[in-house]
Amino acid sequence: MKYRIWYSTESFADFIIANTELRHKTFVKKKMYESDANNARNFHTMPDHIKKILYLDAPDLIVEIDHEPIFSVEVSTEAGTGHNVFQRFARLAASVENNVPSFYIYPEAVIITRQNTAPRWDRINPLIFKALDDVMSIYKIPSLFYYFPTDYQTHSVASTSPNLIQKGLKYDPNRNYSGSPLGADSEMTSMFSAMDEIINVVEKHGVIKGRDTLLGRRPIIDRRTLMGQEFINKGGTMTTSPLSAIERVPTQYVLNYLSQFENNQYQIGELLRSRQETVIYKIDAKFRGDPYPGALAAIDYLVCREGKSFEERRYNLIMVWGNLTIDSANETLIIESQKSTINDFISSVQASENKNILSKNYTQISNSEVPRYYMQVRYGSTYSKVKHIRVFSYFADAILFPDGSLWRDA
Amino acid sequence: MREEKVTKNVLDWLELNGWNVICYDFPQSGTGVLLHPNNNKRTEKNKGGIIPDIIAVKDGIALFFENKDRFYQPDFDKLFEIRTESNYSDSLESLLVGHNIKSIAFGIGISDIKKEIEKCQLHLDKVDFLISTNSQKEIFIHYDVKGMFLDA
Numbered sequence: 001m002k003y004r005i006w007y008s009t010e011s012f013a014d015f016i017i018a019n020t021e022l023r024h025k026t027f028v029k030k031k032m033y034e035s036d037a038n039n040a041r042n043f044h045t046m047p048d049h050i051k052k053i054l055y056l057d058a059p060d061l062i063v064e065i066d067h068e069p070i071f072s073v074e075v076s077t078e079a080g081t082g083h084n085v086f087q088r089f090a091r092l093a094a095s096v097e098n099n100v101p102s103f104y105i106y107p108e109a110v111i112i113t114r115q116n117t118a119p120r121w122d123r124i125n126p127l128i129f130k131a132l133d134d135v136m137s138i139y140k141i142p143s144l145f146y147y148f149p150t151d152y153q154t155h156s157v158a159s160t161s162p163n164l165i166q167k168g169l170k171y172d173p174n175r176n177y178s179g180s181p182l183g184a185d186s187e188m189t190s191m192f193s194a195m196d197e198i199i200n201v202v203e204k205h206g207v208i209k210g211r212d213t214l215l216g217r218r219p220i221i222d223r224r225t226l227m228g229q230e231f232i233n234k235g236g237t238m239t240t241s242p243l244s245a246i247e248r249v250p251t252q253y254v255l256n257y258l259s260q261f262e263n264n265q266y267q268i269g270e271l272l273r274s275r276q277e278t279v280i281y282k283i284d285a286k287f288r289g290d291p292y293p294g295a296l297a298a299i300d301y302l303v304c305r306e307g308k309s310f311e312e313r314r315y316n317l318i319m320v321w322g323n324l325t326i327d328s329a330n331e332t333l334i335i336e337s338q339k340s341t342i343n344d345f346i347s348s349v350q351a352s353e354n355k356n357i358l359s360k361n362y363t364q365i366s367n368s369e370v371p372r373y374y375m376q377v378r379y380g381s382t383y384s385k386v387k388h389i390r391v392f393s394y395f396a397d398a399i400l401f402p403d404g405s406l407w408r409d410a
Numbered sequence: 411m412r413e414e415k416v417t418k419n420v421l422d423w424l425e426l427n428g429w430n431v432i433c434y435d436f437p438q439s440g441t442g443v444l445l446h447p448n449n450n451k452r453t454e455k456n457k458g459g460i461i462p463d464i465i466a467v468k469d470g471i472a473l474f475f476e477n478k479d480r481f482y483q484p485d486f487d488k489l490f491e492i493r494t495e496s497n498y499s500d501s502l503e504s505l506l507v508g509h510n511i512k513s514i515a516f517g518i519g520i521s522d523i524k525k526e527i528e529k530c531q532l533h534l535d536k537v538d539f540l541i542s543t544n545s546q547k548e549i550f551i552h553y554d555v556k557g558m559f560l561d562a
Contacts, residue, residue: 009438077440115449165433165443165505175418179440 001203003027006050006062008034013061015172015180016073019188021196022063034058036372036383037352043383044372049098051383056094056391057293059102063195068207069100071198075181077148077169079110080124082241089131089294090391092143093301096135097308101142101198101214103191104132105181109152111161111168119158121168126236127243129227131298138305141211142220144194145227149185194219242281242295243302249326249333251278251316254398256332258407269409271311272397278316279303281396282324284337287344289388292319296395310395318398318407335402342404345389352385411521411545413437416477417463419543420519427561429466429473432505436463436477445501460488460498463519465505470512471558472502473539477519481529489516490536515539515556522550 003025007013010029017023033042034054046054049069053062059072072095074088085106095102106128109121128145135143149170151161161168170182181188197219202210214220230236251272258268272278281299283292296319304313321344322337357369358376365373376384385393392399398407414436421434435442442461464475474492476485492498493516502514517539520526530540531552540553551559 009440011439166441171441175421175434178434178436179438 006032011178015177019192044375057090059091071101073103075105079122083291085125085128086294086298087291089298093297107148111158126234129231134301146191147187149182247280287340293391316397319396320400337402342401355384423549429468432465434464448500467509472511472514474516481526486533486536
């Protein structure tokens with residue numbers, strides 16, 4: 001069996017290989033190019049099944065066996081307060097939406113040092129554990145969380161952390177694995193065991209059949225239990241960020257709002273109408289990407305989803321960019337904003353479209369551009385739009401701005 | 411030879427010669443420490459911050475490295491500015507607290523390519539040292555105005 005390890009950072013790939021059964025396997029390492037938007041020269045060279053994972057966002061590592069992905073890994077060293085812990089969530093979604101188990105490595109807390117104040121630990125938002133558990137319930141595949149090693153448990157006073165200049169994070173001392181978490185830490189050894197379990201299971205039973213049995217494997221059951229305990233022990237609730245920014249309204253309110261776009265020739269289609277209630281993610285900020293794409297994906301799994309496809313939702317999921325007032329008397333929405341406009345979205349799409357080469361004549365396309373041209377013929381601008389536009393338009397059934405709206409009919 | 415390899419070679423050599431590595435960084439390593447400009451030059455969070463490629467200490471001396479695979483004048487200019495204007499002194503002092511540092515030397519590590527080194531040598535007045543390294547991990551000291559590497 002031949003393994004391919006797709007990486008964003010080679011030292012992290014080496015770290016995973018050296019600490020798992022992969023070190024005994026026949027493998028090749030390959031650089032992963034994230035999208036046509038940020039790497040027009042190389043993205044088209046990625047295999048189709050990897051492109052599909054990369055459609056939403058790129059994990060740090062994808063391991064595949066005989067051209068079938070078996071797990072992905074995402075690692076972060078950021079402080080996971082509020083929305084931030086969900087910033088990379090679209091990368092996990094990218095994996096699980098393609099039935100690929102995922103691993104998420106994130107610090108329990110990170111030391112933040114600001115001007116004129118003592119260093120302090122910024123702790124993780126425990127809602128991440130619930131979101132991952134819901135992903136596992138929906139997809140029936142592992143989506144596991146492991147703590148990036150830190151001094152948090154042993155040095156609760158941040159200023160005493162021996163790794164203060166590294167924000168309390170414990171990195172692996174081997175420079176060949178620069179930037180990787182401390183491999184000897186119990187969280188990491190536990191993660192390596194789970195990765196080995198996946199490798200052994202798919203080698204024994206095949207990828208498809210093996211994947212279906214993974215949630216019943218002891219190391220994975222135990223980890224899932226621990227994640228559930230962490231949600232409770234850390235005081236997780238269903239009202240913390242980003243769920244503190246949602247409203248649930250009767251879908252009729254949304255339809256009434258969108259009725260301004262209807263006329264004799266056009267009526268809003270069946271998708272929105274098919275669900276009685278709608279979850280609105282309110283963002284009264286300047287239109288932009290992070291952390292909102294990941295938070296939107298998390299809201300979907302935490303509140304709306306009942307099945308593997310976005311069509312299988314209990315509630316519609318829509319975004320509102322602006323200050324939202326729910327007008328119960330008139331059963332509609334009022335959206336006001338000086339910060340965002342539909343033109344922000346449209347101009348982002350237009351900027352991405354400028355990267356496409358489909359309007360060129362054959363004589364204008366160099367030989368090296370031909371495969372990219374041919375990819376775009378097949379997929380259009382699927383991979384050339386910027387990430388937040390891809391993620392918003394994948395997860396949101398509608399996006400409302402004060403001066404314009406976008407919605408799905410089906 | 412890539413910048414990553416230059417930095418790794420220099421790190422190994424420094425440690426072999428008794429230097430204590432405080433922090434290091436190379437593209438995608440994620441290990442760097444951000445230094446902020448002094449308060450009076452700081453306008454907003456992280457603006458103007460720099461990440462040294464290596465900071466190492468020994469016997470009251472600190473080394474501040476910028477490394478590259480080739481000659482890169484902006485690195486020389488940046489080091490000259492930090493050296494002469496002390497505009498990152500607060501952050502550096504905070505990073506080096508407890509090491510009893512009496513002086514900081516600023517210099518360049520580069521791939522051992524003759525024409526690139528020759529270009530570097532036209533800008534030596536801006537730095538305290540220039541060293542190069544090759545794929546055999548050999549280190550060559552081209553300039554050491556403070557004599558810090560005499561025992562190497």
